[in-house]
Amino acid sequence: GAVVSQHPSWVICKSGTSVKIECRSLDFQATTMFWYRQFPKQSLMLMATSNEGSKATYEQGVEKDKFLINHASLTLSTLTVTSAHPEDSSFYICSARDLFFSGSTDTQYFGPGTRLTVL
């Protein structure tokens, strides 16, 4: 089946620094990728929808200047947490929609997640 990878899988950074998380679709083209955040013992919250070649659409309450999303190619989307603070510590998960492999828009593949800890 289709595979989505994330890098890094785990990152620790100091408060005030920026962290970039990559999401790659390894064997299919993804015109749309989604970014989620999950706090401990909570559900996944959709942060933004990223379409290749256009600006991301952010969910209400998500600061677009803080969470920069770039989707420059059909296989790569990046999420940059700028000036990270301890409250940004979370599990960040991306997913990619496979439009061509299965011919179905239902299929969405999730990455393994990136655990961010801000000290």
Place this chain on the structure above:
Amino acid sequence: SQQGEEDPQALSIQEGENATMNCSYKTSINNLQWYRQNSGRGLVHLILIRSNEREKHSGRLRVTLDTSKKSSSLLITASRAADTASYFCATENTGNQFYFGTGTSLTVIP
């Protein structure tokens, strides 16, 4: 918020028993999907049911969907200790956005 709700929040059963979890959502949907997540790990896709379907089976899993009540249920039959995980429903709305429910934490006691 378009996040759905699941109940119960936590469920503890003996191995061999059946586990039922429910999901309610708020908007019109294209499909509803169920996922499991082991602690601190990624998501595993379990089953997808489309808005025009009412019931679907996959192995020990049975999913129902009632669009009039905006609700779905996931039944795991003959549970095993390895089924211990968090289970989430997720709905894809007509705008092709994907929202997760609050989750049910299932513990199967050997």
